[in-house]
Amino acid sequence: MADSVNPSHALFDSFVQAQTCKETQQNFIELCRHLKVEPRDYKHFYSKLKDRLNYWKAKDLWQKIDKRAAHPDYEQGQACHQNKCLVLGAGPCGLRTAIELALLGTQVAVLDKRVSFSRNNVLHLWPYTIRDLLNLGAKKFYGRFCSGSIHHISIRQLQLILLKVALILGVEVHTGVTFEGLLEPSGSTGWRAQVSPGSHRAAAFEFDVFISAGGGRYVPDGFKIKELRGKLAIGITANFVNRRTKQEAQVQEISGVARIYNQKFFQALHSEIGVDLENIVYYKDDTHYFVMTAKKGSLLKKGVIKQDFPDVNQLLAPANVNQKALEEYAYDAADFSTDHMLPDLEFARDHAGRPDVAMFDFTCMHRAENASLVKERKGKRLLIALVGDSLVEPFWPLGTGIARGFLAAFDTAWMVRNWGKGGLPLELLAERESMYQLLSQTTPENISKNYASYSINPSTRYPNISMSSIKPTQVIHTVLDAHLH
Ligand code: FAD
Numbered sequence: 135m136a137d138s139v140n141p142s143h144a145l146f147d148s149f150v151q152a153q154t155c156k157e158t159q160q161n162f163i164e165l166c167r168h169l170k171v172e173p174r175d176y177k178h179f180y181s182k183l184k185d186r187l188n189y190w191k192a193k194d195l196w197q198k199i200d201k202r203a204a205h206p207d208y209e210q211g212q213a214c215h216q217n218k219c220l221v222l223g224a225g226p227c228g229l230r231t232a233i234e235l236a237l238l239g240t241q242v243a244v245l246d247k248r249v250s251f252s253r254n255n256v257l258h259l260w261p262y263t264i265r266d267l268l269n270l271g272a273k274k275f276y277g278r279f280c281s282g283s284i285h286h287i288s289i290r291q292l293q294l295i296l297l298k299v300a301l302i303l304g305v306e307v308h309t310g311v312t313f314e315g316l317l318e319p320s321g322s323t324g325w326r327a328q329v330s331p332g333s334h335r336a337a338a339f340e341f342d343v344f345i346s347a348g349g350g351r352y353v354p355d356g357f358k359i360k361e362l363r364g365k366l367a368i369g370i371t372a373n374f375v376n377r378r379t380k381q382e383a384q385v386q387e388i389s390g391v392a393r394i395y396n397q398k399f400f401q402a403l404h405s406e407i408g409v410d411l412e413n414i415v416y417y418k419d420d421t422h423y424f425v426m427t428a429k430k431g432s433l434l435k436k437g438v439i440k441q442d443f444p445d446v447n448q449l450l451a452p453a454n455v456n457q458k459a460l461e462e463y464a465y466d467a468a469d470f471s472t473d474h475m476l477p478d479l480e481f482a483r484d485h486a487g488r489p490d491v492a493m494f495d496f497t498c499m500h501r502a503e504n505a506s507l508v509k510e511r512k513g514k515r516l517l518i519a520l521v522g523d524s525l526v527e528p529f530w531p532l533g534t535g536i537a538r539g540f541l542a543a544f545d546t547a548w549m550v551r552n553w554g555k556g557g558l559p560l561e562l563l564a565e566r567e568s569m570y571q572l573l574s575q576t577t578p579e580n581i582s583k584n585y586a587s588y589s590i591n592p593s594t595r596y597p598n599i600s601m602s603s604i605k606p607t608q609v610i611h612t613v614l615d616a617h618l619h
Pocket of ligand 1 (some may be wrong): 256312328349350529533
């Protein structure tokens with residue numbers, strides 16, 4: 135009873151339970167106003183919030199955050215207390231990196247051009263990511279977190295959890311702000327970002343660390359990208375409304391069936407309904423989510439793709455796709471693969487209110503050649519690091535995006551820690567590249583199983599690693615100013 139009448143408790147509850155990005159930001163501002171704590175006072179914000187919110191539900195969360203923050207790697211928030219970081223992108227990897235940098239004591243600002251978190255699509259989680267998110271209080275923010283048989287979370291729910299933790303730790307998150315490019319130092323002004331709208335106060339923020347987490351295909355100047363071209367791979371995702379009925383609850387999830395393992399199923403799918411797939415995954419989450427790789431021949435036959443082209447961009451150009459036929463194709467695949475057991479399949483809606491079905495090209499995947507670089511202009515150094523999809527694009531049906539994305543976020547935080555402690559640029563860049571070399575080979579089996587001891591220190595996560603497999607002389611090209619060598 136007392137809880138419901140105490141306004142700060144009610145405001146805290148609304149913040150914790152907020153289901154959109156906007157609602158989260160508004161409830162956070164109201165909570166701060168009510169408690170008279172200033173989020174811009176990032177160094178003391180969390181401790182003041184904690185002191186002023188003496189509420190059992192909040193205390194549960196403080197306990198978790200305190201436990202993480204007490205790790206010696208962060209040196210009680212002093213490791214990077216003089217550093218300032220701009221994070222481009224409030225996707226899961228940008229936010230996860232921002233949280234670690236805030237724990238290190240960095241002043242962190244995150245920019246995102248979007249104003250809402252609208253992706254229904256569902257991400258597969260490796261056991262370590264589940265433990266990581268539970269340790270950050272995921273269950274407090276989202277009670278259903280990992281309650282099913284296969285572990286996953288929708289992209290938007292994951293963003294909401296991470297946004298809330300980031301705000302609590304004093305990270306400034308600006309939505310509706312587009313990053314246009316880096317502005318070099320001039321006069322006494324340091325590195326800044328050119329943003330749109332130009333009048334936004336993020337334009338005045340000066341920083342010495344820039345994290346690019348702008349998602350697939352976003353690459354800042356100075357980085358080179360490798361294209362990994364495989365055989366034609368056309369991905370389709372579809373989301374259907376989950377009404378959480380008993381009947382829906384009984385339908386089995388599909389953790390990933392590839393053609394080679396279940397020829398019979400794929401042959402029946404092809405011969406009975408003309409849908410020809412390489413693989414399919416089904417997760418029951420906030421929506422019924424399906425991701426599949428479809429063969430071109432069947433998409434042409436079913437009229438989903440109107441005309442055949444050798445060039446995949448032309449092939450999948452919106453003008454060459456019949457959206458209604460694509461909906462039918464995805465519907466039939468979903469209905470057949472769940473044995474017609476999902477009643478009244480109705481498409482969930484995407485951000486624009488359309489049926490949430492999309493087709494993507496996985497033929498050519500991008501991967502950055504280097505994970506980080508250092509620029510120096512007018513005596514001011516800037517550390518630039520890529521994380522998430524802008525570092526390595528994941529193949530969605532394999533579900534590696536978040537697990538590898540978070541590993542890179544931690545490795546990057548470790549590098550920023552060394553940067554804050556005055557490490558030599560070439561040495562920390564070489565160490566970061568040594569970790570990056572491992573990333574694409576990581577699996578749930580070959581990383582350390584001792585999840586409780588995971589920290590930003592790479593040696594807690596990768597067994598038997600050599601942190602110096604790449605030598606400083608091999609990364610000279612990533613320092614963009616000759617006299618730093
Ligand atoms: P993202 O989550 O892509 O976040 C990048 C953020 O940067 C975005 O919020 C974007 O608005 C922002 N941004 C980009 N450019 C700018 C700029 N110039 N200024 C300001 N902000 C900017 N993975 C799967 O495993 N399965 C799926 O089904 C799946 N579906 C997806 C659907 C879509 C539409 C997209 C875009 C991605 C999908 N992914 C999927 C990939 C998955 O979302 C990522 O692997 C995961 O979210 C980690 O990505 P990230 O944080 O690196 O980048």
